[in-house]
Amino acid sequence: MSEDQNITASKIEEEKEPSSLTLIFALGIAGFISGIILVGTYLYTLPLIEANKADAMKNAIFKVLPNCNSFKTLKLENGVLVEQKENEKQKKENDDEALVIYAGYNANKKLIGFAIPGSEPGFQDIIGAIFGYDAVNKKIIGFEVLESKETPGLGDKIFKNADFQTNFKALSVDPSIVLVKSGQKQADHEVDGISGATISSKAVVGLLNNTMSIWRKAIDDYIKKN
Amino acid sequence: MDTIDTKSRGAQEFMKGIWKENPIFVSVLGMCPALAVTNTAMNSLAMGLATTFVLVCSSILVSSLRKVIPKPVRITAYIIIIATFVTIVDFALAAFTPAIHKELGAFIALIVVNCLILGRQESFASKNTIGLAIKDAVGMSLGFTFAMLCIGIPREVLGSGSLFDISLFGENFEPWVVMILPPGGFFMLGFLLLIFNWFAQRKNKMKNNLVENNG
Numbered sequence: 001m002s003e004d005q006n007i008t009a010s011k012i013e014e015e016k017e018p019s020s021l022t023l024i025f026a027l028g029i030a031g032f033i034s035g036i037i038l039v040g041t042y043l044y045t046l047p048l049i050e051a052n053k054a055d056a057m058k059n060a061i062f063k064v065l066p067n068c069n070s071f072k073t074l075k076l077e078n079g080v081l082v083e084q085k086e087n088e089k090q091k092k093e094n095d096d097e098a099l100v101i102y103a104g105y106n107a108n109k110k111l112i113g114f115a116i117p118g119s120e121p122g123f124q125d126i127i128g129a130i131f132g133y134d135a136v137n138k139k140i141i142g143f144e145v146l147e148s149k150e151t152p153g154l155g156d157k158i159f160k161n162a163d164f165q166t167n168f169k170a171l172s173v174d175p176s177i178v179l180v181k182s183g184q185k186q187a188d189h190e191v192d193g194i195s196g197a198t199i200s201s202k203a204v205v206g207l208l209n210n211t212m213s214i215w216r217k218a219i220d221d222y223i224k225k226n
Numbered sequence: 227m228d229t230i231d232t233k234s235r236g237a238q239e240f241m242k243g244i245w246k247e248n249p250i251f252v253s254v255l256g257m258c259p260a261l262a263v264t265n266t267a268m269n270s271l272a273m274g275l276a277t278t279f280v281l282v283c284s285s286i287l288v289s290s291l292r293k294v295i296p297k298p299v300r301i302t303a304y305i306i307i308i309a310t311f312v313t314i315v316d317f318a319l320a321a322f323t324p325a326i327h328k329e330l331g332a333f334i335a336l337i338v339v340n341c342l343i344l345g346r347q348e349s350f351a352s353k354n355t356i357g358l359a360i361k362d363a364v365g366m367s368l369g370f371t372f373a374m375l376c377i378g379i380p381r382e383v384l385g386s387g388s389l390f391d392i393s394l395f396g397e398n399f400e401p402w403v404v405m406i407l408p409p410g411g412f413f414m415l416g417f418l419l420l421i422f423n424w425f426a427q428r429k430n431k432m433k434n435n436l437v438e439n440n441g
Contacts, residue, residue, distance in 0.1 A: 018296045026296050030303050034310040041317050048321035056324070151407065
């Protein structure tokens with residue numbers, strides 16, 4: 001037994017101080033192999049992940065624009081809305097997703113409205129959402145939350161509560177959207193809040209107002225031109 | 227250890243993770259996922275399986291490289307290995323199950339710093355053969371997944387009135403919202419630790435009594 005211990009002790013002695021070069025080399029190799037594996041995984045999964053994202057966005061657009069069955073991506077260029085080309089889309093995707101909106105058309109190629117993504121700080125984290133805007137009647141016609149970490153059971157009612165969702169069937173944006181207490185909605189531009197989720201409700205209304213103020217002029221110009 | 231034959235040693239290494247040295251209830255490791263993502267049974271299961279994949283793969287690699295990795299940089303090397311597998315899981319979940327990836331969010335990346343995984347590498351995989359390391363890793367992972375479900379299932383049943391998104395009690399059930407909020411995680415974990423320790427204590431007492439009686 002003591003012999004064994006001696007051997008292990010001398011072994012440890014031997015291994016005690018590997019040269020710095022050995023260490024750097026070992027970690028370098030580990031990092032290199034790890035890097036290659038990760039790049040491989042990334043390249044393999046990237047198209048799938050992007051397809052998932054595009055799918056989610058497409059579904060959301062069709063949901064907030066009733067009867068929509070095709071859409072065009074528009075971007076803001078010097079204050080004017082121009083159509084974004086397919087090949088350009090991929091390049092620009094990562095730059096600034098906030099600066100595109102989607103124009104939805106029905107089966108007769110008639111413009112129904114615009115699906116506009118926007119975001120606003122909520123109770124826990126940024127709430128990301130998309131809403132449908134009917135530019136002719138100046139009304140919001142649909143609303144869908146894309147990303148939210150609002151409190152389960154309270155704040156998440158902004159997308160789970162059917163009553164709250166009915167606020168966005170025909171919500172006028174003029175003069176501006178106003179939050180009222182639950183059950184007190186009278187005018188077209190008022191939103192019935194959720195009791196127990198005031199901050200989340202406020203965030204939704206803020207999101208709609210702020211995002212509208214960014215796009216309002218450009219959309220009006222676009223409508224006039226076409 | 228020489229007296230015990232290899233087969234029963236293997237079985238022992240496998241079983242200890244599930245009950246006797248359960249990572250959550252006995253070692254109290256991996257608390258971050260145990261509290262944060264156990265709000266539904268599905269999330270608990272997904273987290274358990276993701277951790278299983280990372281733990282088993284890293285254990286195999288660390289055990290097979292145990293003679294190659296220089297001692298002074300072993301922890302760094304383990305972290306590189308673990309982080310590689312975690313990133314693979316992250317990408318794979320985002321590509322194939324986007325809904326689960328969205329729910330688990332940052333907690334997938336946080337598997338890297340789960341003490342359970344690094345702990346097994348340092349205390350077991352780096353000192354044992356591949357066969358034993360796999361058994362240890364699988365046992366520990368099953369124990370972890372089992373514990374995650376023990377916390378997750380009651381939380382979802384009480385907090386949302388459903389199990390794996392299937393509604394259990396109908397419309398009239400008023401869910402205990404607190405159970406799916408962070409405090410619910412602490413309540414449930416504390417409650418289960420209480421039960422677990424009570425059993426362990428009772429077992430010890432019985433053992434002592436037996437020894438006393440015999441002596």
